[in-house]
């Protein structure tokens with residue numbers, strides 16, 4: 001455990017970059033080999049657009065990283081936050097810390113983004129993708145990257161997270177989001193086994209279904225139990241899913257970087273009402 005803490009305390013930027021590129025490449029290749037949905041779309045164009053938003057996400061997190069470093073130093077120096085207050089073995093601090101970072105920095109902010117209109121207008125860009133794959137993982141409006149960063153910082157204070165825990169969390173968060181957005185056809189036994197603890201592609205895909213209430217389920221990123229605990233967990237037949245968001249199905253809007261960047265600043269679109277409930 002000490003070696004892990006030591007490594008993540010000084011995790012080189014190069015290793016973090018390699019993880020981002022390596023993860024994307026790995027899942028991208030597996031999708032090419034065994035996709036769940038046939039790759040009938042222009043994959044190069046789709047990837048380039050999503051990579052643009054991935055780069056803005058990386059840039060914003062890079063520019064604001066000093067805030068996380070400062071916060072981590074402060075909580076350790078002042079013994080502030082849950083894992084600083086309660087005495088427990090290091091390994092338990094890592095596990096509980098990671099779970100709470102995931103709850104506040106991913107599940108909670110995601111749930112709030114779906115329930116507060118002006119935040120939804122930033123988050124909706126992520127949902128406008130009509131061909132969800134591993135490149136969708138970090139398709140975030142720059143404004144949403146800032147919102148998520150604020151919640152990660154809040155999590156650092158509540159948890160009392162040292163820098164090594166932040167790096168473990170960010171690494172796990174990155175790999176899991178690339179994994180659970182991937183268009184990979186996985187054997188049911190493997191998906192179900194992993195889903196007992198982690199958010200798998202089979203679990204997360206329904207969150208990208210084009211209409212409510214299914215899009216308001218399975219918010220999790222690393223751990224699957226938050227959705228089970230808070231009653232937002234569903235399991236559906238993934239082959240019946242239709243990706244996108246019903247208020248933004250016009251591809252002229254969802255395939256243009258400029259149009260996507262503008263969405264939060266032009267009027268809010270009311271959810272579409274349907275006569276019939278859907279049952280997937």
Ligand SMILES: [Zn+2]
Pocket residue numbers: 110114123126127207
């Ligand atoms: Zn969402």
